[in-house]
Amino acid sequence: MSIPLSNLDSVLTSTDKAKGLPNEHYVSNAVFDEEKKAILFDNWSAIATGSNIPNPGDIKPLNFVGMPLILVRNSSGDINVFQNTCRHRGMILIDKPTNIKGVISCPYHSWCYNLDGDLCATPMVGGTDINTHESIKNEELGLFKIRSAVWQDVIFVNISNSAKEFTDYASKAIERWSEFEKPLHHGGESSSFKLNLDTNWKLAVENYCESYHLPWVHPELNVTSSIEDHYHIEEMGHFSGQGSHVYNQMKSDDGNVFPDFENLSDEWDTKSEYIALYPNVLLGVHRDHFFSIIIEPISTNKTIEHVSLYYAKDPSEMLELKKLIDSNASFWKTVFSEDIGVVEGMQRGRSGLMFDGGKFSPVMDSATHCFHQWVAKFLKDFREKQKANL
Missing domain, CATH: 3.90.380.10 (Naphthalene 1,2-dioxygenase Alpha Subunit; Chain A, domain 1)
Structure with a gap:
């Protein structure tokens, strides 16, 4: 259950008059889930550092507030972030840090992706001896790419893809x-x-x-x-x-x-x-x-x-x-x-x-009050958008 909007008004005022965020923001599972969407997914959140994947071919899986992700450093040294989910049946692709010289292969049916997330192999997808099918279009079935940026070796992601450009943010x-x-x-x-x-x-x-x-x-x-x-x-x-x-x-x-x-x-x-x-x-x-x-x-x-x-x-x-x-x-x-x-x-x-x-x-x-106001503003805007969409 969401907190009534009026409860945030006391945060969105000058420091001498303001109160901090209500208790629900620290103890409520419902508010934690709301903040996940409105604060962590809708903005540029930090998830890891480039030092976690220092070499080309390095891949590191992680879970960011319930979202399965993989960090990938490709052959050119660039860092990409993908959802850690095969496009075939939703299988987790990588379950521990590794270095891959070739392709990311799904452990379920061996659909394969290169380090840029492109689908490049679909074994037996058209039958036991046929690795293609007209309904399977590789160019449309690459890994879900997560919008990401790197600054001072910190890897940031915008899960919802709704934030302004990172360099502006x-x-x-x-x-x-x-x-x-x-x-x-x-x-x-x-x-x-x-x-x-x-x-x-x-x-x-x-x-x-x-x-x-x-x-x-x-x-x-x-x-x-x-x-x-x-x-x-x-x-x-x-x-x-x-x-x-x-x-x-x-x-x-x-x-x-x-x-x-x-x-x-x-x-x-x-x-x-x-x-x-x-x-x-x-x-x-x-x-x-x-x-x-x-x-x-x-x-x-x-x-x-x-x-x-x-x-x-x-x-x-x-x-x-x-x-x-x-x-x-x-x-x-x-x-x-x-x-x-x-x-x-x-x-x-x-x-x-x-x-x-x-x-x-x-x-x-x-x-500290600056941070409270920032959180309260994003939550209030998020709730108003949710209300408008009802």
Whole structure:
């Protein structure tokens, strides 16, 4: 059952007057399903990284909020996303990561597709010795291609095919971080990890947007980059987050640091920024490394965070910094793990029947409120379209 539209009106107002999203948005399976369509499928959602399929022929299956997909890197190195479903009888094509030199072959009746999704073989479709039939038109039966885009190695999809072009959708983030439009090099095995959270996916996004919790949840981080050093980042309708005027590079025992991204302006000598690009990817930039956290909604109260860290040079070019790469991954895993208790605590708190969405601090919570407003606007528009179509 949908939430009455009036319940979202209190979100769509100024931060000093607004309430947060109602409890149903965190505990209701019906609302989770509604958000899947209106928020996750109708927009550009992050699902994986290019580092998950680094080589031509690499294929990785995944399930995105119930949607079976495969990531495919073709022979030219381009990434495509397809529905993981054979066009014959709907069989799942790939059930584990693999590398394919030839074709994708359905395990049921061996219909075959190339790495660009084209149907190229239909064994015995016209009889035991006949591999064609006039009613089977290969050019019409390629894999269902999912609209996709790659930015900063993050793979985005628009399941409904209804969003604006990705470069328009993410234009303000691309412009803000234009200095980081450079090759990214994944840090290797230790630089990818995941965290399992017993919380609704939105609480992970909301928490990332603000630095208000820094002194209490991240006391060690607050020593080197305190809450007083932070500033809000708010691009209404696109992204929000925080930045810091203080960034201290991690050093190895012998005083070495990671190489910087080339040709950065001086402001990045001491600055770092962290934004949530709506709906579900969290990004961080520094002079010497970059990270992404893809928020994977599993259910109303289950979420997985997929973390990947990148550098200006390939790890093979800085073997002397292998220990430092591992230490940096360990540092961020500790920081992100410190947030688990609070996002899970907020999830449990949403079971309190009298909680009314809460009260935002107009000074400290405005970036989080930006995200709430974005969610509320898309849901309200979605409901009005659904109502008009009845």
